[in-house]
Amino acid sequence: MSTSGTSGTSKTDPPVDPRGVRFAAALTTVVLALVLLSGSGWLLAAQGVVFALGAFAGMRFSPYSVLFRSLVARRLGPPSEREDAAPVRFSQLVGFVFAVAGTVGFFTGLTVLGIIATAFALVAAFLNAAFGFCLGCEMYALIVRLRQSVNKQGATA
Amino acid sequence: MLVVALALATAIGFVLRARNGKLRTGGAATGGWALTGAAPAPDQRVLLLQLSSPVCTPCRQTAALLTELAGREPRIVHREVDVADRPDVARELDVMRTPTVVAFDRAGVELLRVSGVPRTSELETALAGQLASQ
Numbered sequence: 001m002s003t004s005g006t007s008g009t010s011k012t013d014p015p016v017d018p019r020g021v022r023f024a025a026a027l028t029t030v031v032l033a034l035v036l037l038s039g040s041g042w043l044l045a046a047q048g049v050v051f052a053l054g055a056f057a058g059m060r061f062s063p064y065s066v067l068f069r070s071l072v073a074r075r076l077g078p079p080s081e082r083e084d085a086a087p088v089r090f091s092q093l094v095g096f097v098f099a100v101a102g103t104v105g106f107f108t109g110l111t112v113l114g115i116i117a118t119a120f121a122l123v124a125a126f127l128n129a130a131f132g133f134c135l136g137c138e139m140y141a142l143i144v145r146l147r148q149s150v151n152k153q154g155a156t157a
Numbered sequence: 158m159l160v161v162a163l164a165l166a167t168a169i170g171f172v173l174r175a176r177n178g179k180l181r182t183g184g185a186a187t188g189g190w191a192l193t194g195a196a197p198a199p200d201q202r203v204l205l206l207q208l209s210s211p212v213c214t215p216c217r218q219t220a221a222l223l224t225e226l227a228g229r230e231p232r233i234v235h236r237e238v239d240v241a242d243r244p245d246v247a248r249e250l251d252v253m254r255t256p257t258v259v260a261f262d263r264a265g266v267e268l269l270r271v272s273g274v275p276r277t278s279e280l281e282t283a284l285a286g287q288l289a290s291q
Contacts, residue, residue: 018214033159033163036158036159036162037159083214084214086211087210087211087213087214115158119158119161119162122159122162122163122166123162123165123166123169126162126163126166126167126170127166127169127170127173130166130167130170131170131173131174133170133173134213134214137210137213137214137255138173138213138254138255139253139254140210140211140213140240140241140255141208141210141240141244141247141252141253141254141255141257142253142254144210144240144241144244144247145240145244145247145248145253147244148244148245148248
């Protein structure tokens with residue numbers, strides 16, 4: 001009955017340094033704030049590529065993680081704990097979806113869509129950077145429930 | 158817009174932080190033991206049913222705390238279910254966040270629930286009456 005650490009991509013991904021996750025979230029927050037201030041679809045598209053690398057290739061290929069490892073981690077020393085990569089990848093996927101929607105919005109003249117999608121991604125990134133909450137992970141149960149109500153048999157994972 | 162988004166995010170952050178680990182009563186879920194597929198043994202008084210996602214960091218902290226609690230208090234049973242495997246449990250108990258722990262009495266009626274990492278001392282105090290009951 002006791003289950004933990006099961007499904008998804010976690011088996012292939014090495015665990016991640018939680019400080020690197022916070023660092024990446026802080027950079028993401030700054031970039032998304034600049035997108036909101038400038039209304040630049042190109043900047044949001046670039047952030048979308050960062051999300052895509054984290055979500056589809058793995059967090060260690062995300063430019064922000066590379067930056068963290070090369071600049072910050074060596075000054076901090078080894079992490080006291082590591083966390084599983086699967087929830088982080090999941091959050092990057094959620095960010096990617098919002099970035100794509102926002103980029104489409106900015107480039108097709110649906111500026112409101114661009115701004116709202118960017119704002120949602122910004123809220124999630126800020127919550128991770130400032131509070132350590134992984135909104136995508138916290139809401140995983142809700143997402144699974146929604147998915148099950150669509151996919152009746154519940155053949156998830 | 159930037160200010161609004163940051164203000165909203167800060168507000169959400171404080172709400173989530175305030176709710177984290179806080180015991181909430183008033184829920185009326187039933188059938189807790191049935192969800193685990195096992196009836197309570199004669200000496201077991203309380204079921205702590207933990208709903209987790211496939212590896213979330215606070216879920217693992219919660220599991221460690223409750224495993225320790227159940228280890229030194231045999232009248233408490235700790236069971237963990239993964240909502241990815243058992244979305245029906247999340248729906249049945251109306252759980253949207255992980256980790257959420259729902260405590261049931263011997264009859265399977267909800268006593269309280271807590272989202273985020275629980276504080277075991279508060280949990281023990283809140284369950285003391287149940288543990289003492291026959």
